[in-house]
Amino acid sequence: MKKTLAIVAAALTAASVTLPVSAHRAWILPVATVLSSDDPWVSFDAAISNDIFHPDYHAMRLDGVQAIGPDGQPVELQNSHSGKHRSNFDLNLAQPGTYKVYSASAGLSARWETADGERKFWPGRGERPDPEGFKKNVPMDGKNLQITQGSRRLETFVTAGAPSTTALKASNVGLELVPVTHPNDLYAGEAATFTFLIDGEPAVGAEVAVIPGGSRYRDAQAEIKLSSDDKGQVSIDWPQAGMYFLEAEYSDDRAEAPATSRRGTYTATFEVLPL
Amino acid sequence: MLKRVTRLLPLSALALAGAVQGQTLEVDLGIPRLQVAEYHKPYVALWVAREDNSVAANLAVLYDVELKDEEGEKWLKDMRQWWRRSGRSLDMPIDGLSGATKGPGEHRLVFSDRVADLAPGEYRLMVEAAREVGGREMLEVPFQWPPQKTLEAAASGDEELATVKLILAP
Numbered sequence: 486m487k488k489t490l491a492i493v494a495a496a497l498t499a500a501s502v503t504l505p506v507s508a509h510r511a512w513i514l515p516v517a518t519v520l521s522s523d524d525p526w527v528s529f530d531a532a533i534s535n536d537i538f539h540p541d542y543h544a545m546r547l548d549g550v551q552a553i554g555p556d557g558q559p560v561e562l563q564n565s566h567s568g569k570h571r572s573n574f575d576l577n578l579a580q581p582g583t584y585k586v587y588s589a590s591a592g593l594s595a596r597w598e599t600a601d602g603e604r605k606f607w608p609g610r611g612e613r614p615d616p617e618g619f620k621k622n623v624p625m626d627g628k629n630l631q632i633t634q635g636s637r638r639l640e641t642f643v644t645a646g647a648p649s650t651t652a653l654k655a656s657n658v659g660l661e662l663v664p665v666t667h668p669n670d671l672y673a674g675e676a677a678t679f680t681f682l683i684d685g686e687p688a689v690g691a692e693v694a695v696i697p698g699g700s701r702y703r704d705a706q707a708e709i710k711l712s713s714d715d716k717g718q719v720s721i722d723w724p725q726a727g728m729y730f731l732e733a734e735y736s737d738d739r740a741e742a743p744a745t746s747r748r749g750t751y752t753a754t755f756e757v758l759p760l
Numbered sequence: 761m762l763k764r765v766t767r768l769l770p771l772s773a774l775a776l777a778g779a780v781q782g783q784t785l786e787v788d789l790g791i792p793r794l795q796v797a798e799y800h801k802p803y804v805a806l807w808v809a810r811e812d813n814s815v816a817a818n819l820a821v822l823y824d825v826e827l828k829d830e831e832g833e834k835w836l837k838d839m840r841q842w843w844r845r846s847g848r849s850l851d852m853p854i855d856g857l858s859g860a861t862k863g864p865g866e867h868r869l870v871f872s873d874r875v876a877d878l879a880p881g882e883y884r885l886m887v888e889a890a891r892e893v894g895g896r897e898m899l900e901v902p903f904q905w906p907p908q909k910t911l912e913a914a915a916s917g918d919e920e921l922a923t924v925k926l927i928l929a930p
Contacts, residue, residue, distance in 0.1 A: 521837035521847065523830060647849045670844070758840055 509533045509542055511752065512730055513550065513586055513641045514698075518669050518756040520645045525578045527643050529586065532571040537730045538698040538754075540571035547572050549590070553652045555582025562586075581646035583653065583669060591636035591659045593619050593744055597627030625743065634744035636660055641754040644669035657685030660735050660749025665718065671757045673726040680717045683735050683749055687717030691735040695721055698728035726759040783906055784872045784929070787819070787885065790922030793864035794894070801861035802891040802920055803835060805842035808875065809884045809900070815846040816878055819871050822859045838890035841898055866922075878905050889920040901926045 513531045520527060530538075531545035544567045552560040562574040578584060592614030596606045607622045608614045614635075623632070636659020642652075648667040655661045662668075665678035681688040691713040696706055711719045713733075723729065733751040740747040787806060806819040821842070824832030833852050837843045852858060856873070883905055888898040897920035901913045907928035914925040 519837055519840075519843070519848075521835070521843060522833040525834065644848075672844075758844075760841070 509535055510537060510730065510732070511545055511588075511639055512538060512754055513545070513588075513639060514538050514728060514754055515586070515641055515643050515756070518641075518643045519758065520578060520643065522645075525645050526575050527578065528573060528575050529641070530571045530573055534570075536701045537696055538728060539701050542570065544568055544570060544572040545588075547574060549588045550574070550586065551588070552576055552584055552586045554584050555580050555649045555651055557651045557654070560584060576643065578643065578645035582649035582651070583642055583644045583667070585640060585642055585652040587638060587640040589636070589638040589656070589659070590614075591634075593623075593632055594635055595619070595623040595627075595630065595632045597624065597630040600628070631746070632740075632744040634740045634747040636747075636749040638749075638751045639753070640751075642668040655682050655685060657682070659684065660688060660691065660733060660751040662731075662733070662751055662753060668753070668755055671723060671755055672760045673723050673757055674760055676720045676722050678718055678720045681713045681719070681733055681735065681751070682717060683737070683747070687715070688713055688733075688735045688749070689715050689717055691717070691719075691733050693719050693731065693733045696730045696732075697725070698730065723757040726757050729755045729757060731755060782872075783875065784870055785819070785875045785885075786871070786927040787869045787887070788923070788925040788927065789862070789867045789869055789887065790916075790924060791862055791864050791867065791889075792917070792920070792922040796894065798893050800892040800894070801863050802889040802894065803832075803839055803861065804887065804889045804921075805839045805847070806869065807842060807846060807886050808878065809845070809886050811882055811884075813845060816883060817874050818846055818850075818854075818857055819874050820859050820869060821847070821852070821854075821857055822861050825853055825858050825860055835890070835892065838896060839888045840890075840896070841886070842888050875905070880905060885924075885926045887915075887921060887924045889917075891920055895919045897921050899924050903928060906930065 511533045513529055516528045530540060531550060532540035533543040533545055534541050547565050552562060554560040560576060563577060565574040576584060594608060594614060598604055608618060612618060638659055638661060648669050653664055655663050661682045663680045663682060665680055671677050681691045693711040695709040700706055713719050731753045736746060736748040738746050804822040807815050808817040810816050823836060836847050883903055885901040885903060890896040897917045899915040899917055899921055901915050903911060903913060903926060907930045909930055911928040912925060914923050916923045
C-alpha cells in the first residue's frame with residue numbers, strides 16, 4: 486500500500502488515488518472528533534451510500550485514504566478492514582493536535598468526437614488520468630475536444646487536546662477547504678466560517694450543500710444550500726448538534742492549457758457539538 | 761515522564777491558607793443520590809468564567825485520577841464546555857487542580873490560591889458534571905469579585921447536580 490505523501494501535488498497528479506465515480510455519496514465518518522487523554526484512539530467508517538452515514542451500498546476502498554498528523558507528517562491507518570457495506574480503520578492520536586483524514590485526486594479528463602461522430606472520452610473506467618496516458622490517448626486535434634482539469638477531495642478531521650492547524654494547510658491543488666473556524670471547534674448555535682480555495686485561490690461562487698446526518702430518520706434531506714462569497718467563504722449555521730456531511734462544487738473556465746475548464750468537488754464530514 | 765497526582769488539599773489546610781491570603785471562594789457542591797442500576801461518581805469541573813466565556817481561573821477537576829495509565833483522562837472531554845474553554849489546552853493531571861471524584865452528598869470546597877489573582881469584575885462560577893453511563897449537566901452562578909459583602913448564591917440541577925452554592929465573604 487502506498488503511504489508516502491512526499492509531495493502532495495505529485496501524488497495528486499499521478500492520481501494513484503481516484504474516488505469512486507458515482508451518484509452516491511462517499512464519506513468517512515469518525516466515531517468522535519474531540520478527544521481527551523494522552524494517547525486516544527478513534528475509529529472511522531468509510532463507505533459510499535445514498536443516505537448520509539448509512540452504509541448500505543459499497544465499502545470505500547482504503548488504498549486511497551491517507552492521514553496527516555499535527556506535525557504535518559503522514560500517520561498510518563490501523564486495523565483496516567473492508568466489509569460488504571463499509572470499511573473501517575483506526576487512528577492512534579499519539580500526539581496532541583488536529584489530524585486530517587483524506588482521499589484526493591486530480592488530473593485531466595477529455596471528451597471529443599471521432600471523424601464519423603463517435604463520442605470518445607478519457608480516462609476510461611479504471612484508467613489512470615496520468616499525463617502519459619493523456620498524451621498517448623487524447624488527440625489534440627479531436628473534433629469538439631474539451632479538456633477538463635478536475636479534482637476531487639474527501640476529508641474529515643479529529644483532534645486530541647487543543648485544535649491545531651498544521652494538518653489543515655492547503656495543498657493548493659484543486660478545490661479545498663481551509664478553516665476560519667476550526668473544523669473541530671463547531672457548536673450548534675454558533676456560525677462557522679470556512680474558505681474554499683481552487684488551486685490555492687479563493688473559489689468564488691462555489692456551490693455548497695450541508696446535510697445533517699440521520700436523513701433516514703426524517704422525511705427531507707434538510708439540506709442547507711450556500712454559495713461562497715467573493716472571498717471564497719461560506720458561513721454555516723448548524724441547526725443542531727450532530728454529524729454533518731458537506732459537499733461543494735466549483736467550476737470555471739480559467740484552466741491551465743491544454744485544459745479549457747476546471748472543476749473541483751470537495752466533501753467533508755464534520756461533528757457539531759451541543760453548547 | 762513522571763506525573764504526580766495530589767488530591768486537593770484537605771479543607772483545613774486550604775481554609776488556613778485562605779485566611780492568610782484574604783478572600784476565599786467557597787462552593788458547596790451537591791452531588792445527587794441517583795437510583796440507577798449502574799452508578800459511577802460523576803466527573804465534575806469547577807471554574808470561574810468571564811463574561812465572554814473565557815476562563816479566569818480553574819478551580820477543580822474531579823475525575824478518576826487513580827486509574828492506571830491515566831485512563832480517567834479519556835472522559836475529560838465529556839465535560840464538554842470545560843474541555844472547550846480550558847481542558848483541551850491543559851496537560852492533566854495538574855497538582856492542586858486534579859482531584860478524586862466525590863460521591864452523593866454535599867461537599868465543601870474552599871479555594872483561595874486559585875482566585876488570588878482574579879481581577880475585579882463580573883464572573884460566573886461554572887460547575888459541569890458528566891457521569892459514565894449517565895448524563896451531563898452544567899450550572900452557573902454569577903458573582904462579583906472581590907465580594908463587597910457576604911454573598912450566598914445557588915443554582916440547582918435536575919439530573920447530575922443537586923444544589924451548588926457559592927459562598928463569598930469580603
